[in-house]
Amino acid sequence: MSLVxxxxxxxxxxxxxxxxxxxxxxxxxxGLLRGNPTVVVLPESTDEIVGIMxxxxxxxxxxxxxxxxxxxxxxAIATEPAIMVAATRIRRxxxxxxxxxxxxxxxxxxxxxxxxxxxxxxxxxxxxxxxxTASTIGGNVATGAGGPHCLAEGTTTGHVLAVELVTGDGDVxxxxxxxxxxxxxxxxxxxVGSEGTLGIVTKxxxxxxxxxxxxxxxxxxxxxxxxxxxxxGDIIAAGVVPAALEMxxxxxxxxxxxxxxxxxxxxxxxxxIAEVAGHPAxxxxxxxxxxxxxxxxxxxHLRVAADERERATLWKGRKSAFGAITQMAPDxxxxxxxxxxxxxxxxxxxxxEIARRHGLAMMNxxxxxxxxxxxxxxxxxxxxxxxxTVKQAVDEIVERCVAADGALSxxxxxxxxxxxxxxxxxxxxxxxAQARIKEAFDPEGRCNPGKVLPLDARKPELGSxxxx
Amino acid sequence: MSLVxxxxxxxxxxxxxxxxxxxxxxxxxxGLLRGNPTVVVLPESTDEIVGIMxxxxxxxxxxxxxxxxxxxxxxAIATEPAIMVAATRIRRxxxxxxxxxxxxxxxxxxxxxxxxxxxxxxxxxxxxxxxxTASTIGGNVATGAGGPHCLAEGTTTGHVLAVELVTGDGDVxxxxxxxxxxxxxxxxxxxVGSEGTLGIVTKxxxxxxxxxxxxxxxxxxxxxxxxxxxxxGDIIAAGVVPAALEMxxxxxxxxxxxxxxxxxxxxxxxxxIAEVAGHPAxxxxxxxxxxxxxxxxxxxHLRVAADERERATLWKGRKSAFGAITQMAPDxxxxxxxxxxxxxxxxxxxxxEIARRHGLAMMNxxxxxxxxxxxxxxxxxxxxxxxxTVKQAVDEIVERCVAADGALSxxxxxxxxxxxxxxxxxxxxxxxAQARIKEAFDPEGRCNPGKVLPLDARKPELGSxxxx
Numbered sequence: 001m002s003l004v005x006x007x008x009x010x011x012x013x014x015x016x017x018x019x020x021x022x023x024x025x026x027x028x029x030x031g032l033l034r035g036n037p038t039v040v041v042l043p044e045s046t047d048e049i050v051g052i053m054x055x056x057x058x059x060x061x062x063x064x065x066x067x068x069x070x071x072x073x074x075x076a077i078a079t080e081p082a083i084m085v086a087a088t089r090i091r092r093x094x095x096x097x098x099x100x101x102x103x104x105x106x107x108x109x110x111x112x113x114x115x116x117x118x119x120x121x122x123x124x125x126x127x128x129x130x131x132x133t134a135s136t137i138g139g140n141v142a143t144g145a146g147g148p149h150c151l152a153e154g155t156t157t158g159h160v161l162a163v164e165l166v167t168g169d170g171d172v173x174x175x176x177x178x179x180x181x182x183x184x185x186x187x188x189x190x191x192v193g194s195e196g197t198l199g200i201v202t203k204x205x206x207x208x209x210x211x212x213x214x215x216x217x218x219x220x221x222x223x224x225x226x227x228x229x230x231x232x233g234d235i236i237a238a239g240v241v242p243a244a245l246e247m248x249x250x251x252x253x254x255x256x257x258x259x260x261x262x263x264x265x266x267x268x269x270x271x272x273i274a275e276v277a278g279h280p281a282x283x284x285x286x287x288x289x290x291x292x293x294x295x296x297x298x299x300x301h302l303r304v305a306a307d308e309r310e311r312a313t314l315w316k317g318r319k320s321a322f323g324a325i326t327q328m329a330p331d332x333x334x335x336x337x338x339x340x341x342x343x344x345x346x347x348x349x350x351x352x353e354i355a356r357r358h359g360l361a362m363m364n365x366x367x368x369x370x371x372x373x374x375x376x377x378x379x380x381x382x383x384x385x386x387x388x389t390v391k392q393a394v395d396e397i398v399e400r401c402v403a404a405d406g407a408l409s410x411x412x413x414x415x416x417x418x419x420x421x422x423x424x425x426x427x428x429x430x431x432x433a434q435a436r437i438k439e440a441f442d443p444e445g446r447c448n449p450g451k452v453l454p455l456d457a458r459k460p461e462l463g464s465x466x467x468x
Numbered sequence: 469m470s471l472v473x474x475x476x477x478x479x480x481x482x483x484x485x486x487x488x489x490x491x492x493x494x495x496x497x498x499g500l501l502r503g504n505p506t507v508v509v510l511p512e513s514t515d516e517i518v519g520i521m522x523x524x525x526x527x528x529x530x531x532x533x534x535x536x537x538x539x540x541x542x543x544a545i546a547t548e549p550a551i552m553v554a555a556t557r558i559r560r561x562x563x564x565x566x567x568x569x570x571x572x573x574x575x576x577x578x579x580x581x582x583x584x585x586x587x588x589x590x591x592x593x594x595x596x597x598x599x600x601t602a603s604t605i606g607g608n609v610a611t612g613a614g615g616p617h618c619l620a621e622g623t624t625t626g627h628v629l630a631v632e633l634v635t636g637d638g639d640v641x642x643x644x645x646x647x648x649x650x651x652x653x654x655x656x657x658x659x660v661g662s663e664g665t666l667g668i669v670t671k672x673x674x675x676x677x678x679x680x681x682x683x684x685x686x687x688x689x690x691x692x693x694x695x696x697x698x699x700x701g702d703i704i705a706a707g708v709v710p711a712a713l714e715m716x717x718x719x720x721x722x723x724x725x726x727x728x729x730x731x732x733x734x735x736x737x738x739x740x741i742a743e744v745a746g747h748p749a750x751x752x753x754x755x756x757x758x759x760x761x762x763x764x765x766x767x768x769h770l771r772v773a774a775d776e777r778e779r780a781t782l783w784k785g786r787k788s789a790f791g792a793i794t795q796m797a798p799d800x801x802x803x804x805x806x807x808x809x810x811x812x813x814x815x816x817x818x819x820x821e822i823a824r825r826h827g828l829a830m831m832n833x834x835x836x837x838x839x840x841x842x843x844x845x846x847x848x849x850x851x852x853x854x855x856x857t858v859k860q861a862v863d864e865i866v867e868r869c870v871a872a873d874g875a876l877s878x879x880x881x882x883x884x885x886x887x888x889x890x891x892x893x894x895x896x897x898x899x900x901a902q903a904r905i906k907e908a909f910d911p912e913g914r915c916n917p918g919k920v921l922p923l924d925a926r927k928p929e930l931g932s933x934x935x936x
Binding site for chain 1: 626
């Protein structure tokens with residue numbers, strides 16, 4: 001049977017996409033590169049995904065999973081003939097356990113919809129990427145996507161208790177469990193951030209956190225962005241653990257203000273959003289500490305959101321930053337790196353220097369408390385040579401962050417775009433170990449090939465050296 | 469050269485142990501089984517451990533790492549001719565970064581010594597197993613050993629940012645990084661809980677947490693242990709996240725009181741220790757909530773520690789439980805399982821029923837907030853057939869916990885004793901994936917062989933099935 005007929009046997013004809021125009025829409029995620037899937041399938045169950053995996057094996061085609069396509073590293077594109085498995089239709093919230101504070105969800109559930117569904121129980125799913133109104137839990141798990149509130153509540157891996165996964169062989173395995181600390185080697189943790197290279201996640205057991213009884217959000221503006229960065233360090237050093245600590249530079253603030261009209265201090269060189277959450281009395285005390293530190297670092301603007309509406313506006317401003325950019329230039333390149341937060345100020349200064357040297361207008365937005373940087377360049381790719389300049393500058397920024405003991409990626413994943421930069425942070429043995437883990441789940445290399453791991457990651461000769 | 473001469477070349481003659489009497493002391497950890505290492509080596513650096521690994525390869529001997537020997541699952545014993553690598557002498561605190569809130573330590577650092585060293589900075593290492601005055605950070609990492617305060621602060625894996633590891637090939641790799649969410653497959657998480665089966669951990673980068681400004685500790689006694697368990701569920705459901713929530717049954721309470729004289733309510737069927745921590749105002753409010761819930765569940769005894777001294781006594785009582793037992797009977801068997809905390813009350817009742825059926829006097833101590841059970845049987849192994857009865861009862865208890873969606877082990881590891889029970893919670897594909905991960909780090913199977921993974925975990929035929 002033909003590939004399409006085989007897939008239609010599994011999911012029915014309506015959920016197999018073959019029209020070139022519609023396929024084109026699945027050719028890109030929010031990264032820079034473009035692919036071209038042979039066919040897109042929209043499964044609705046684990047069984048259907050097992051069926052798709054078997055079809056892929058029969059036709060010897062790779063399988064590329066895709067959530068909402070908001071990924072920024074070209075991790076969800078098909079660069080060779082492949083079956084794309086889109087999670088759009090596998091999106092049920094299967095079970096919410098308000099006492100155990102967990103929920104089983106399908107991978108296509110949109111991030112914000114989950115916290116909306118758990119609100120009646122006073123609970124929420126902590127990872128809150130800026131894309132949360134569109135991005136899926138499956139995509140969040142695949143990339144380890146966090147968000148502002150990972151500062152206090154921890155990165156995504158801590159909020160995923162278990163995943164059900166269809167391996168490259170079509171086996172269904174559950175990694176992790178409801179128990180807090182399951183035995184054996186932690187396969188669950190390996191799945192989080194694996195970007196579909198081990199198989200396709202078909203269910204996720206997430207941890208839910210109680211909504212804090214009180215929240216206060218503060219906005220501050222500084223004459224120099226280094227002062228904002230220094231305030232961040234002082235706040236952390238004072239022993240306060242804010243619920244979130246976000247930073248935007250001048251150009252980003254202007255772009256966001258023009259887009260969202262949140263009365264942001266557009267004259268400031270650096271803007272800080274700090275949020276404290278918890279018991280009302282503790283929150284007021286923490287807010288005082290934060291306020292005093294911000295004043296001591298010379299803030300020129302300081303305001304506490306008066307009510308929930310003003311607070312929501314501030315956050316909408318922060319989270320629409322990338323939307324704001326699209327109004328300024330036809331293309332943008334968003335980088336995602338992380339450095340130890342003690343080195344944030346020094347790295348930020350160098351990042352601006354790199355941009356200046358390349359003649360690029362760069363904007364920056366930061367999960368400052370985590371040391372997570374998002375340098376962003378708005379540009380016009382139709383100008384000759386412009387894209388190459390952008391890529392070069394961004395690679396220099398990544399190398400600068402890695403040199404400051406930083407990471408390649410804070411939360412957006414590695415995908416295709418940073419794959420070859422993995423050599424910067426991993427030695428041969430570590431890359432080989434990762435490649436062997438992939439082989440364990442996906443011996444035929446069928447699952448999202450060419451993503452995350454450099455093509456030469458596997459070193460068969462390692463492990464056979466004769467000791468001297 | 470002989471094995472001993474080779475090892476002496478690496479570490480010098482003083483740190484190679486070969487006398488049978490001294491070797492005998494290294495034959496057991498705190499588990500039930502006994503082994504017999506060929507030789508024990510006490511390295512002081514990563515380089516020496518690399519050297520030892522090369523000696524092991526030349527002589528084709530396994531390597532078994534050992535911390536303080538407080539493990540409860542016979543994970544640190546040599547059941548075949550092997551080089552035991554004891555961490556006693558590799559125990560420097562290499563670097564404390566009070567601003568980044570991290571510390572690099574060597575594996576032999578005793579748990580409590582680390583928090584003592586970081587106290588001047590107002591920081592501590594959160595995992596606090598009952599064995600913390602003896603057990604090492606390396607052992608904590610190897611087994612994923614937690615403690616009472618993992619309830620609020622998360623299990624051990626969340627407090628380990630990176631490890632340096634010598635693989636079975638003698639390669640030195642660093643898994644993880646200072647960045648909050650490093651890229652690629654999470655090898656760091658795989659190392660935590662791997663019990664030396666991937667290699668020997670030579671350095672650990674731990675996360676440090678700020679000491680809470682205020683702490684209140686409450687002791688409650690109940691006529692029926694089910695009421696204590698039900699209070700635990702109600703406290704969690706009320707949205708309070710206590711810093712710790714510990715439970716002891718009647719017999720355990722009596723044993724501890726006789727040992728430590730902490731004025732515990734020895735008439736109670738169940739005793740609860742609840743601790744709240746944080747901002748002073750929040751702590752008082754949380755304590756009120758906890759107190760009201762405990763009263764509503766019919767507590768017959770209720771007391772808040774008046775000062776730090778009384779608080780320390782209560783905790784000393786809780787943490788000396790296992791010491792107390794050794795006064796009562798020559799042998800004890802401590803089991804470590806975990807269930808979703810919503811099912812704690814039901815499982816506790818069944819655990820007692822199993823003990824009754826086997827005619828065993830069982831004591832129970834719980835990290836109740838986490839659903840982590842520690843059933844404990846004090847007995848005399850010299851009575852014929854007694855040990856077999858104990859083992860049978862304990863296996864039934866584990867199966868009962870697993871049937872309640874629980875885990876094999878809460879925090880003490882799998883070691884040798886629970887290795888074959890891994891089939892209860894993992895299917896063939898998941899065990900094979902774990903075995904392949906071990907192969908990636910330890911292709912020759914040199915590192916703590918026979919521990920954690922069942923001997924038939926590796927299934928070479930998996931991954932070559934032809935799909936139907």
